Amino acid sequence: MTLNCIAVDDEPLALKLLGNFTAQTPFLNLVGSYSSATAALRGLQQQTVPIDLLFLDIQMPDLNGLELARALDRGPGGGGPRVVFTTAFNQYALDGYKVDALDYLLKPFTYDEFLRVAEKAKAYAELNQGATAAPTAPAPPPEDYLYLKVEYQLVRVPFNDILYVEGLKDYVKVYRRSQPKPLLSLTSMKTMEERLPSHLFMRIHRSYIVGLEHITSIGRGTVQISNETLPVSDSYRDVFEQFISRWK
Template sequence: MTLNCIAVDDEPLALGLVSVFIEKTPFLHLVGKYSSAIEALQALHHQQVDVIFLDIQMPDLTGIELARVLGQSQQGGAGPRIIFTTAFNNFAIEGYKVDALDYLLKPFNYEEFLRAATKAKAYFELINRPAPTAAPATTAPEPEEDSLFLKVEYQLVRVSYNDILYIEGLKDYVKVHLQSTTKPVLSLTSLKALEDRLPARKFMRVHRSFIVSLDKITSLTRNNIQIGNVTIPVSDQYKDTFTQFLNKWT
């Protein structure tokens, strides 16, 4: 697989370096290099691009702003993925919010560049993988999934259902509290989106800010759930569903 790439940077030396790195990577093909995000945006209307190596701090239109424009215009369709190249590490969260594939902090060497490029290659190989053919009717059913992947910083982290104690919603993030470690996993997603991915037989939403693992409950009352030393309230919105569950215990 060969990925069409463009490089965007208002610094000539940085633009030249990224262009050289692209050209020396066998599975990348440089189709353009631009000194401004506006030039890149115009070019994207006329050519197929898979990956954009994009600087953030640029005049007129920043890399973050370009990423937002591309995200809005390509909702529901495939579009180029972005790898940010910047000298400022304080943009990591912003890059995460626009679903950047990776984040290269200047000055970076070819090994670091290649690691990000390989991640892009793996991403496109995954989404272009042919769908599996339907299994014969006699085939045994697939085993039920026992884990999920959460996007943590710039990687996907596998979390076992059995390791989850409870999940706490924090505005744009969720904090997944685990049995195996005192440090929770922080992922940029909504509690509702995560609720939809979790098996209902194992997890229950009991509050606008909490999902609990049912088999980790140590005690409960009509208004509260105890998981170890943590007390989690049950809100009125979820009281009916919780009461049905509670009745199974009494």
């Protein structure tokens, strides 16, 4: 699924950043960038393709982002683009709720944070599409991969290729079955834990998430994956022991 989106921000650097981030995200198609809410409103009225997602600054001259969101007349469950506010101020959370905003990006935000919100918008769009489809229509197959930001590109990594993930200070290393060299990505273990499906992966340590199907043996407080022995820490031991009970 591809989401058509537009970006609105009166700061040129912020608008350029949104353009760069959308260009790096395979399922986003940026069809317009506007430096004011009034220009964006005119652009929305003239668009020949449906707009799914609106990245919208709040504090702008003339018409601000909240006023534009209200002008779209989008109630819960209604039509029109979903709104993601991009703002340097967090005091607008309640106002955003009132206009049914999908999420917030608090400036300055990273690509990792941007991608999380974009994936949330995609999941919402797929859910909404499924709700409006004919009852006999087959459900789309679940995604079996994720995209990782590696240096200046996105790398597609199938779930079944991930042996385990190792957390460093500000990065993670993703070890794969198909390649001897791990991928190094600027993201957190918490983000990886959220993005990896829980029926395929389990966190066993502050520094390790393992692919359950790749565990070859279990020792006393350890698991074996390929040629690596990884520790199971006390804080994750109870959940892991529940998993072990299925082996017996």
